[in-house]
Amino acid sequence: MAAPRAGRQPQNDGYRSLPLSGHVGFDSLPDQLVNKSIKQGFCFNILCIGETGTGKSTLIDSLFNTSFDDPVSTHFQPNVRLRAQTYELQESNVRLKLTIVNTVGFGDQINKEDSYQPIVDYIDAQFEAYLQEELKVKRSLFSYHDTRIHACLYFISPTGHSLKTLDLLTMKSLDSKVNIIPIISKADSISKTELQKFKNKLMSELVSNDVQIYQFPTDDETVSQVNTVMNGHLPFAVVGSTEEVKIGNKMVKARQYPWGIVQVENENHCDFVKLREMLICTNMEDLREQTHARHYERYRRCRLEEMGFRDIGPENKPVSLQEAYEAKRQEFYLELQRKEEEMRQHFVQRVKEKETVLKEAEQEIQSKFDHLMLMHQEEKLKLEKKKKALEDDMAMFNKKKANAELLQTQAFVSTPVVSLKRDKDRKKLLRGELDKIGCKITSSAEYDVMHISVSEHIDVSSLSTKK
Ligand code: GTP
Ligand code: MG
Numbered sequence: 262m263a264a265p266r267a268g269r270q271p272q273n274d275g276y277r278s279l280p281l282s283g284h285v286g287f288d289s290l291p292d293q294l295v296n297k298s299i300k301q302g303f304c305f306n307i308l309c310i311g312e313t314g315t316g317k318s319t320l321i322d323s324l325f326n327t328s329f330d331d332p333v334s335t336h337f338q339p340n341v342r343l344r345a346q347t348y349e350l351q352e353s354n355v356r357l358k359l360t361i362v363n364t365v366g367f368g369d370q371i372n373k374e375d376s377y378q379p380i381v382d383y384i385d386a387q388f389e390a391y392l393q394e395e396l397k398v399k400r401s402l403f404s405y406h407d408t409r410i411h412a413c414l415y416f417i418s419p420t421g422h423s424l425k426t427l428d429l430l431t432m433k434s435l436d437s438k439v440n441i442i443p444i445i446s447k448a449d450s451i452s453k454t455e456l457q458k459f460k461n462k463l464m465s466e467l468v469s470n471d472v473q474i475y476q477f478p479t480d481d482e483t484v485s486q487v488n489t490v491m492n493g494h495l496p497f498a499v500v501g502s503t504e505e506v507k508i509g510n511k512m513v514k515a516r517q518y519p520w521g522i523v524q525v526e527n528e529n530h531c532d533f534v535k536l537r538e539m540l541i542c543t544n545m546e547d548l549r550e551q552t553h554a555r556h557y558e559r560y561r562r563c564r565l566e567e568m569g570f571r572d573i574g575p576e577n578k579p580v581s582l583q584e585a586y587e588a589k590r591q592e593f594y595l596e597l598q599r600k601e602e603e604m605r606q607h608f609v610q611r612v613k614e615k616e617t618v619l620k621e622a623e624q625e626i627q628s629k630f631d632h633l634m635l636m637h638q639e640e641k642l643k644l645e646k647k648k649k650a651l652e653d654d655m656a657m658f659n660k661k662k663a664n665a666e667l668l669q670t671q672a673f674v675s676t677p678v679v680s681l682k683r684d685k686d687r688k689k690l691l692r693g694e695l696d697k698i699g700c701k702i703t704s705s706a707e708y709d710v711m712h713i714s715v716s717e718h719i720d721v722s723s724l725s726t727k728k
Pocket of ligand 2: 318319331
């Protein structure tokens, strides 16, 4: 199930082996290494994936024999997020910087389709941070806090049935990025016979779906036997508890029920001890090594290839970093030029389009202006004709008025002033005469006009004389 491991067998490059005739001292190299490592301290990062309340925090507390005070999560998270907490632990003179990353809200959403994505992103982000540190000119990997995930404890609910789709999808999307150790949590809730069937079912499902889980290494003869046996026990069925119960004269971690006590560290009750042995005591360094040599290497290779770096060129010739850099630089330069040209063409096209639109608008405005001018001319002509007619009327009127005034003046001259002095009398006289010929006068203005026109036919002075 596990992929072949890299760099484990010492290679014989054809050098001669020579015996030493006396003590030299380099046999202390392993001790020097141990001393250096102890001084430097170790770091180990665990990712716990499991639905809310599956016992993640309790198990981690039980594994490290301490209380990490991890807050309890609610079931109402809108999406999955990861919570990382780092602790400094010490056992004898060995210091361990332990980071525990917990999934919060995993499996709580109605739509669980993308539940694994934040986890994938988190793991990739830690690889990317390490890669960026490695690529720095002035790098400080010695003091760098490595946050890459070394072990992923995948908590499977003790349903006794099979893996959920969410579990399969999540494990499948992570198996090339992290060492997955599947565990059946709260194993005290499943019977002994059911548990074995459940384990077999889970393993066959993982195989049939080609999910690569972490296999304890069997190529190191000091641990190969125990690791081979332990690989046969996967997935471990564990029970966690922070409660201590007195059994005999010893206090042990256990869970108490009305019908009995489940002891966490009793191998007849669960696989907790096996998990602790494998994860912490025997294979912690292998997990760290696998993370660096297999998962990180894969990530690094893909990223460098994405950036355009290659070890060999098109004709299988080795390519130096300088050549790869120059080739990529040239590629970027050409791409930049292509993009610039594309943008220029686009700009010219946009300007042309805008020009056409503006020209059309100009033509439209011009034709509207011409039309308005035409209407204005017509209106002007009409008004001029009207003006002419009114002026003619006025001239005629003024002529008549002048005639009437002339006649009036003559009439006044020839009529005794006394008898026709008052206009009222004149009007009355004229009205009487006009009535006789059937002509009605209603206003004073009409009288003036009628007086003028009647004066042309009637001798007003004679009328006044008659009176
Ligand atoms: P969140 O972080 O809130 O998602 O929960 P968690 O997965 O960390 O679970 P937690 O350890 O808080 O345990 C949830 C409940 O399950 C607690 O009441 C625990 O006592 C109980 N529990 C933990 N481990 C076991 C177990 O092995 N068996 C049984 N039966 N109950 C357990
Ligand atoms: Mg928790």
